[in-house]
Amino acid sequence: MTRTVAVTINGATFEREVEPRLLLSDFIRHEAKLTGTHVGCEHGVCGACTVQLDGTPVRSCLMFAVQASGHSIRTVEAMADGGSETRLHPLQQAFHEEHALQCGFCTPGFLMSLEPLIPALVGASDDEIREAIAGNLCRCTGYQNIVSAVRLAAKRFDAQHGTNGSATGPE
Amino acid sequence: MGSATFADDFRRPGMLHATILRSPFASARIDGINAEQARALAGVMLVLTADDLPGGGPAIPMRLFSQPGMEEYLQRPLARAKVRYVGEPVAVVVAESRYVAEDAAELIEVDYEPFEPILDPLVALDAGAPRVHEHTDSNVAGAIVISNGDLDDAFDRAALVVEERISCQRHAAVPLETRGLAAEHDPATGELTVWGTAKLPHVNRRILAQLLNWPAERLRLVELAVGGGFGARGEVYPEDYLVPYCAIALGRAITWSEDRGEHLQATNHSREQVHDVALALSEDGTFLGLRDSFVNNTGAYVRTHGMVVPGMSAALLPGPYVWGAYHCEARQVVTNKTPGGTYRAPGRYEVNLVRERIIDIAARKLGIDPIEIRRRNLIQPEQIPYASGAHTDGNPVIYECGDFPLLLEKACERFGYEDAVRWRREAVKREQRRGIGVSYFVEKAGIGDYEYARVELARGGRVVVHSGAASVGQGVDTVLAQICADALGVLYEDVEVRHGDTRATPDGMGAFGSRATMLGGAAVSQAAACLRERILELAGRELEADAADVELDGDRLAVRGAEERSLSLAELTERAAAAEAQAGSNEPGLSEEAWFQCRDMSFPYGVQLAAVEVDEETGSIDVVRYLVAYDIGRAVNPMLVHAQLVGGAAQGFGGALLEELSYDGDGNLVSSSFMEYLMPTATDVPDVDILVTEDAPTPLNRLGAKGAGEGGAAAVGATLANAVSDALGVEVTRLPLSPSHVAELVRQSTATQ
């Protein structure tokens, strides 16, 4: 009683015979072997398992792998250039510079949730940033440095893509 | 970010999966277990119950602060004959996949005869209460009495005596990554490797070898990335025995990780204490005597921490004040709840609440400002070193350094205390009540006898630090690299830190009790200083100069005043290697080791201040301003210290406002997922202002550093309870300050007006 799942993850296609009860998070972690996506609760509360499904952040612990069949998924591994840690994505760079992680377990979920939101957070107040990240739990940082990282990433995004239309390049 | 290997990311070829069958009852006799169906399921490799383990399975020992008789209350890996809490392991199943293992566990039939559980630690004290451990004669597993000064006289002379029952609720560390580990036994080499164990690799190896009856030299513990520790992770739990045991039995690799529901039932709980406290004062607010009697509900079994939590409570209840007399009776009580252990600022979060609350209650009665009453009673700088008269596990509590009044003044200034008092008085809407809370506390850091480090100048000029300290996600690598770079005089970027593999580092204790910097750092600093001397001496020989005239700057060694006579660290290692080869020496290259020994605890101290608005209608608390002021002697890396304090404070907010491990009358854990166990999100915690001072470096290590891991969390419960009491004019006596609890306080407050 297995079923075929075919999903594109970070541009590569994964086709597997799986049990219908296999969670998408388990599929990503143990079938596709992309363990950057973490599992903190399996209840849709902590956000550690967040990935992007067709560009929208979703909690991969709340979906079965079969439900994702035919869709395109992006995980944290796709963020850094060429999947390496040498050239960080601007959001990762901001997390790094602001010391927005300690154990790092929550970080992939924050990055996946935040990546599509950054343009909308240009000029946002700290309270608005806090609202934007309230769906992800972090037990280590107390969130303060995550807020700073988001502020920095939004500022850089603005400088590069310019809300006034003229790209000014990175600082 | 995303490339670290956590326990459940770790896989070996052909790896099997373990799962644990747990008790659904808080108290029950096991009349029989039938695992035949589970064993017969396709893909199941092994099912074990207590009867299958040698001697029924060994008791997991205390590694700290034990008392005679406490062994009677220890836990074995699998329940034998009786279960004592919901979640207690009853059987372990190993199968080809986790899903199959879980299916098999469901097929195990256990015949339980349930009993009425004992959940309330005060009920457990009753002479007639049933015993949680029927072979013992009491539910009190251990007790401590500390008594100083003439308490009766203090209370006789008092102008005011205030008494209150103050309690702290059960909550826990709850790191975002649950526990997990992997073990592999290679029958060919006879080696057993365990991955994932954090915090105490060498200590745990010793304990595990003893429990498994396995030679320590054939047991290797390798640390993986860990998603937060906070005291709970890295102790020896039943699963830490069961998984390697099964790996040996099968000669295979096995992985296990708990889900969140299991974590909340199985990993150490903490903080549940009930205190009956009394404070005697003179008319001017001078503290004459403090009397306290409390119970610490440690749940069904005594685990590795023994008496540490109540011991720390009794030792640090006195705080930074002079007491004419101090008397404290502590009892470690067993009940049918999940076993307990330490959680960041163990035993102190609780007693800071008790002490700072009772002081405020008295201050209000005497009409003295809360800052003023504290100021009047602080230990003065000239009294330092100060023996508080308390002790823990036989070690006297001696505040070895400190200027308590200075930090109070600095904190008030930074916080803008006078302005805050005005803000509080300003006319506001009636339903928006404002309050200010303060607390003063003494922390402890750096317990643990010693730490090991070896600093090596490797070929090519790279510096490698091998530390016995472990990383629990707190940034210890960065700190140790920095300390090494400073002591050696090289660039931080050229230093690499290795730890957490019992094969690579021969010794070491680990990361607990804010000790990684203090002890680990001191050992690194010592070893690096020795290595520096050796490097300069060698360079002197090579450059034909006096070692004292050689300077090390970054990666270059040069003769002072004759900079053209120089060589790089890389060249030095080449020449040293050549010289060694010639001399036929078998000295291990350029490296130095050091053990840093410290028998004494160090006592950092802090002040926390809060300004809050309580919404009468919703019962919500808005923390308008929050300050953590902390003196840690020396901040080796200020950014990391800052991050530790903010992160700790957030955990403190969780405990003060949201988190509670609550049970129903049958002993079921009600808060068994993140839907019921509420952890603070970004909108639940305020921006925290941090003031780190370095006014009182400790004389106990060469760095002067006192450890910063716990000062953020330690007094948030106390400070917010004081602030809310101030806002509402009623006395908060328990946590958390959940909306329903605050609504009740508001009702009391309006009734008394």
Ligand code: FES
């Ligand atoms: S693991 Fe999916 S939300 Fe927590």
Ligand code: FES
């Ligand atoms: S950094 Fe550890 S949970 Fe966020």
